[in-house]
Amino acid sequence: MKFKLIYPKWRKLDSQTEFHLPPHGPVVFAATLPDDVDIAFTDENVEAVNFDDAPDFVGISMMLTSQVKRGWEIADAYRERGIKVIFGGIAAMLHAEETMEHADAVFLGEAEGRMGAVFDDFINGRLKESYDFLLDFPPTESIGPARRAILNRDLYCYKGVQMVDLAHASRGCRFNCYPCCVSYLGGRTFRPRPYDRVVEELAGIDNNRLFLVDNSLAQDKEWEMGLFREMIPLKKKWCSHPIEDDPAVLDLAAQAGAWYVYQAIFDTSDYIRERIRRYHDHGIGVEGTILLGLDHHTEDYIRRLIDFLLEVKLDVAEFTILTPFPHTRAFDDFHREGRIISYDWNDYTCDRVVFQPRHLSPERLQELYYHAWETFYRDEPQNYKMFKLLKKVIEREKADNTFKHRRRDLMNRTFGK
Numbered sequence: 099m100k101f102k103l104i105y106p107k108w109r110k111l112d113s114q115t116e117f118h119l120p121p122h123g124p125v126v127f128a129a130t131l132p133d134d135v136d137i138a139f140t141d142e143n144v145e146a147v148n149f150d151d152a153p154d155f156v157g158i159s160m161m162l163t164s165q166v167k168r169g170w171e172i173a174d175a176y177r178e179r180g181i182k183v184i185f186g187g188i189a190a191m192l193h194a195e196e197t198m199e200h201a202d203a204v205f206l207g208e209a210e211g212r213m214g215a216v217f218d219d220f221i222n223g224r225l226k227e228s229y230d231f232l233l234d235f236p237p238t239e240s241i242g243p244a245r246r247a248i249l250n251r252d253l254y255c256y257k258g259v260q261m262v263d264l265a266h267a268s269r270g271c272r273f274n275c276y277p278c279c280v281s282y283l284g285g286r287t288f289r290p291r292p293y294d295r296v297v298e299e300l301a302g303i304d305n306n307r308l309f310l311v312d313n314s315l316a317q318d319k320e321w322e323m324g325l326f327r328e329m330i331p332l333k334k335k336w337c338s339h340p341i342e343d344d345p346a347v348l349d350l351a352a353q354a355g356a357w358y359v360y361q362a363i364f365d366t367s368d369y370i371r372e373r374i375r376r377y378h379d380h381g382i383g384v385e386g387t388i389l390l391g392l393d394h395h396t397e398d399y400i401r402r403l404i405d406f407l408l409e410v411k412l413d414v415a416e417f418t419i420l421t422p423f424p425h426t427r428a429f430d431d432f433h434r435e436g437r438i439i440s441y442d443w444n445d446y447t448c449d450r451v452v453f454q455p456r457h458l459s460p461e462r463l464q465e466l467y468y469h470a471w472e473t474f475y476r477d478e479p480q481n482y483k484m485f486k487l488l489k490k491v492i493e494r495e496k497a498d499n500t501f502k503h504r505r506r507d508l509m510n511r512t513f514g515k
């Protein structure tokens with residue numbers, strides 16, 4: 099049976115250098131399909147969808163709210179031709195009711211151990227409108243390894259440098275941050291995968307550079323330290339979300355190949371200053387993620403925050419505008435207070451003001467967003483700062499003999515040299 103899996107495109111952050119990482123959700127999902135399913139994958143962010151083919155069944159995987167309208171369009175086009183379409187992924191869960199209007203079936207939840215029954219229903223003509231496994235989690239032992247063979251690797255390069263591969267060692271998050279939907283999707287239980295399953299998967303990835311996309315590694319210190327100990331022999335280099343702020347953990351992380359972290363910078367406190375310094379002291383870079391437009395943000399506050407980022411020598415910064423995604427506390431508050439000014443999901447790219455800020459006009463916040471990008475990268479442009487981070491990892495790879503010249507690999511594959 100021919101199954102076509104599509105990952106719809108979305109507009110990337112305005113002002114940020116555009117690059118495309120290989121997606122994670124579709125490869126994790128692909129690993130859960132029955133063996134007799136013949137899968138073809140299209141990531142519309144890197145190649146066009148061919149609508150002239152004739153798959154038996156189409157799947158649309160959506161991670162972001164900004165993908166849903168395009169996902170619906172693609173589904174409508176296939177369904178007009180009589181081809182059935184199933185949706186899944188985080189954004190399908192956040193927009194389940196709307197998505198059902200464009201779907202033959204919507205799968206909600208985690209797919210491990212469940213796709214056999216769904217495909218049986220499809221084959222026997224009894225596909226259900228909804229498969230609802232939200233908060234009904236499969237055992238983490240049943241996860242992975244992800245099926246990365248469905249990816250066209252050559253499409254995930256930037257200036258000849260192969261992009262990182264995405265992998266995860268855990269699911270869930272015990273925190274419940276204001277703008278985040280993870281607690282809706284996964285409750286508040288941290289669910290680590292068994293070490294041996296994670297190590298087996300990481301070792302099998304033909305890429306020395308990874309992005310551990312776990313919500314946060316800083317959830318259980320003992321587990322985190324155990325994970326890093328297991329990872330040391332792999333000699334992979336990786337970026338991740340935050341690591342526990344503890345010198346012993348940071349030391350192990352560095353030994354395990356921590357390259358840089360995405361760290362939320364939410365104020366100008368000494369705590370944040372020291373947090374960044376401790377990462378740097380362990381040779382770990384910091385990409386600050388800075389959310390603009392919180393209720394206590396005035397223009398002065400935002401300007402001070404930008405100055406602070408330059409002072410503390412962040413390696414890279416990513417500015418976004420607070421966006422009230424459905425099923426978050428931010429959405430509930432703003433919706434109740436009548437402060438949401440756009441419900442057009444294509445605007446929910448985190449670089450558009452879609453709500454009325456407390457202390458600023460929407461227009462002023464939008465201007466400050468551009469001001470933040472321009473100011474932070476005025477003296478050293480994004481490409482230059484990224485190159486400095488890349489140089490650091492290359493030096494470490496050369497030191498432990500794991501450096502591979504991917505540009506030449508790519509040319510060899512392309513020109514047969």
Ligand code: SF4
Pocket residue numbers: 271272273274275278279280281313314
């Ligand atoms: S923002 Fe990160 S740490 Fe906070 S609840 Fe969401 S996933 Fe967890």
